[in-house]
Amino acid sequence: MTDQVKKFIRVDHAGEYGAERIYAGQLAVLGRTRHAETLRHMKDQEEVHLKTFSQLITERRVRPTVLLPLWNIAGFALGAVTAAMGPRAAMACTVAVEETIDEHYRAQEEALELDETEIPLRDTIAKFRAEELEHRDIGLANEAEKTFGYRILTRIIKTGCKAAIKISEQI
Ligand SMILES: [Fe+2]
Numbered sequence: 001m002t003d004q005v006k007k008f009i010r011v012d013h014a015g016e017y018g019a020e021r022i023y024a025g026q027l028a029v030l031g032r033t034r035h036a037e038t039l040r041h042m043k044d045q046e047e048v049h050l051k052t053f054s055q056l057i058t059e060r061r062v063r064p065t066v067l068l069p070l071w072n073i074a075g076f077a078l079g080a081v082t083a084a085m086g087p088r089a090a091m092a093c094t095v096a097v098e099e100t101i102d103e104h105y106r107a108q109e110e111a112l113e114l115d116e117t118e119i120p121l122r123d124t125i126a127k128f129r130a131e132e133l134e135h136r137d138i139g140l141a142n143e144a145e146k147t148f149g150y151r152i153l154t155r156i157i158k159t160g161c162k163a164a165i166k167i168s169e170q171i
């Protein structure tokens with residue numbers, strides 16, 4: 001396994017961990033609204049993604065990022081704060097996060113393209129990426145773009161996600 005693949009597994013594990021926390025934070029605020037079922041559906045899928053990368057972390061002896069406690073708090077806070085701004089802002093958060101993950105996974109798929117030993121990993125990433133795009137579409141279908149300050153809000157969240165990705169790859 002290359003160092004690059006180790007890095008991929010570490011950062012993807014961190015990302016899926018954070019994603020699960022975001023939806024948990026949104027559910028803490030919106031769990032008794034008509035959006036609860038949609039949020040639970042996305043959270044359930046993130047749990048599967050997380051479980052898969054947790055297994056890979058163990059099987060391949062990859063050190064997880066030391067920042068999991070931070071992503072626990074930051075993810076939950078991001079979810080809860082956007083949800084407190086209203087369901088549309090929660091959905092805008094989803095669009096921003098999932099678009100960032102789409103790009104991130106797409107780059108990994110490209111990087112793994114010529115590595116025949118990592119076909120299963122690439123397939124896993126491709127499958128998860130399709131589900132992240134489904135989440136983005138759910139956000140768009142639920143009026144994310146009608147959020148007050150949609151552009152600035154999504155830009156801030158994307159910048160934060162990209163920083164979290166960079167940091168989690170390294171430490
Ligand atoms: Fe995910």
Ligand SMILES: [Fe+2]
Nearest residue numbers: 019098132135
């Ligand atoms: Fe997702």
